[in-house]
Amino acid sequence: MIKCIASDMDGTLLNSVQQISEENKQAILKAQAEGIEFVVATGRSYQEASYVLSQAGLTCPVICVNGAEVRSKEGEVLSSTPISKPLARAVAAKLSEHDVYYEVYTDKGAYTLDPEKAVSILVDIVVSANPEMDPEEIRHAAGARIRDGLIHQTDDYELLFADENYQIYKVLAFCFDHSKLKAAGEDLHDLSDLDITSSGHENLEITNKQAQKGLALEAFAKAKGIDMAETMAIGDNLNDVSMFERAGRSVAMGNASYEIKALCDVITDTNDEHGVAQAILEVLLGE
Numbered sequence: 001m002i003k004c005i006a007s008d009m010d011g012t013l014l015n016s017v018q019q020i021s022e023e024n025k026q027a028i029l030k031a032q033a034e035g036i037e038f039v040v041a042t043g044r045s046y047q048e049a050s051y052v053l054s055q056a057g058l059t060c061p062v063i064c065v066n067g068a069e070v071r072s073k074e075g076e077v078l079s080s081t082p083i084s085k086p087l088a089r090a091v092a093a094k095l096s097e098h099d100v101y102y103e104v105y106t107d108k109g110a111y112t113l114d115p116e117k118a119v120s121i122l123v124d125i126v127v128s129a130n131p132e133m134d135p136e137e138i139r140h141a142a143g144a145r146i147r148d149g150l151i152h153q154t155d156d157y158e159l160l161f162a163d164e165n166y167q168i169y170k171v172l173a174f175c176f177d178h179s180k181l182k183a184a185g186e187d188l189h190d191l192s193d194l195d196i197t198s199s200g201h202e203n204l205e206i207t208n209k210q211a212q213k214g215l216a217l218e219a220f221a222k223a224k225g226i227d228m229a230e231t232m233a234i235g236d237n238l239n240d241v242s243m244f245e246r247a248g249r250s251v252a253m254g255n256a257s258y259e260i261k262a263l264c265d266v267i268t269d270t271n272d273e274h275g276v277a278q279a280i281l282e283v284l285l286g287e
Contacts (some may be wrong), residue, residue: 001249002283003226004163005031006063006217007245007276008016009042009049010199012253015272016133018141020056027277030060031284032172037224039063039215043170043199043239046071047109048150051146064106066239067216068169078221079145080107081211082167083194089161090191091171098175103151105170106213110151111160118151121174121202167175169211169236172206197239205239232267234279249277 007013015021028038041063042049059073070078070238072163083091088104088115095102103112103118112118114170117226121140123135160166177179178201185204188196195209214233233243236253237260244250245261252264253275266282 001230002036002222002232002249003230004037004039004217004221004232005280005283006039006041006225006231006233007212008067008213008237008240009040009044009052009226009238011126011255011271012234012240013271014042017138018050019059020054021277023117023274023277025056025058027274027280027284028060031280032060034284036284037061037226039065039220039228040077041215041217041235041240043172043205043234045105045110045150045169046075050075051148051150061211061220064203064216064218065169066195066211067213067242068105068207068211070109070216070220077107079216079229080167080169080225081208081213082107082169082170083206083208085161085168087193088168088171089158091188092157092192094187094191095171095173098180098187100175100180100184102171104157104168105172106160107169109149110117110172111154111157112151113154113157115146115151115153118269119146124176124202126212136192145159145269169207170207174202174207176202178202197241199237199239212242213240214244214246216241218246232279232283236271249283 002068004061017070039061043066049064061073062071069080119142124138185232193209194206197205229248231247235258250264251266251268252261255272268279
C-alpha cells in the first residue's frame with residue numbers, strides 16, 4: 001500500500017507552461033483526502049516551488065533544492081544540508097574558468113549576476129522542448145522569476161559566500177555549449193563531497209553529496225513512520241534517480257528519456273497529458 005507519493009516538478013508535475021493542471025491538482029487532493037502524504041521533490045528553491053503550488057491552491061511538504069532543504073507544508077525548515085563556503089567558492093571558480101553561467105541557491109532564495117540571462121536561459125529551455133509555443137509568451141511567463149522576486153540579483157556571489165547569514169544549498173550551472181559544460185563537470189568531479197547531477201541537457205546541479213532527493217525522501221518517510229516500500233516517486237530526469245533507487249514504486253514520465261524510463265517500474269503519460277494524475281489514480285484505484 002502506498003502511503004507517500006513524491007513528485008518532481010519541472011517536466012513532471014508542471015506542464016510545458018510551468019503550471020499544475022487541474023487534473024493533477026484534483027488527483028493530489030484525492031490522495032491527500034485518503035491520508036496519503038504527497039510531497040514535492042524539486043531542484044527549485046522553496047520560494048519558487050511554493051509560488052507554483054500556491055498558484056494552484058495546493059499545500060504540501062517540499063523537498064527542495066534537490067534535497068538540500070526540506071520544509072513542512074506550513075513552510076517550516078525541517079532539515080538543511082548546505083555546501084560549505086570554501087567548497088562553494090571552489091565550485092564558482094571552476095565554472096568561471098570554463099565561462100559557464102551559474103546561479104547560487106541559498107536558504108533565502110536563488111541569486112544571479114545577470115537577471116536577463118536568468119530569464120533568457122529559461123526561455124531557451126522551454127522553447128527547445130516546446131517549439132510550437134510563442135517565445136514572447138514564454139518570455140513573459142519566465143520573467144515572473146524576476147518580477148515576483150523568485151530570483152534575486154547580486155553584484156558579486158562573494159557577498160553570499162562571505163555572509164554567515166546565508167547557507168549555500170546549490171550551484172546551478174547552464175551552458176548551451178555542451179563541450180564547455182562537459183569540461184566544467186569533469187573539473188568539478190575532482191572536488192570531493194559534491195553531488196553533481198542534471199535536470200536537463202544544458203545544466204549541472206551541484207549540491208552537498210548528502211543533498212539528494214532520494215536521501216531526503218528516505219528521511220522524510222522515516223520521520224512519518226512510513227517504510228520506503230510504501231512510497232512512490234515520480235520524475236523525468238537524472239536528479240530523480242536517487243528517488244527511483246529507493247522508492248517502492250518508481251514512475252517515469254512519458255516525456256522522460258529512454259535512460260530514465262529503463263530505471264523505473266512504471267511509465268506514465270507526459271507532463272502535458274497529466275501523467276502525475278494518471279500515476280496517482282492508478283495507485284488509488286488499484287488499492
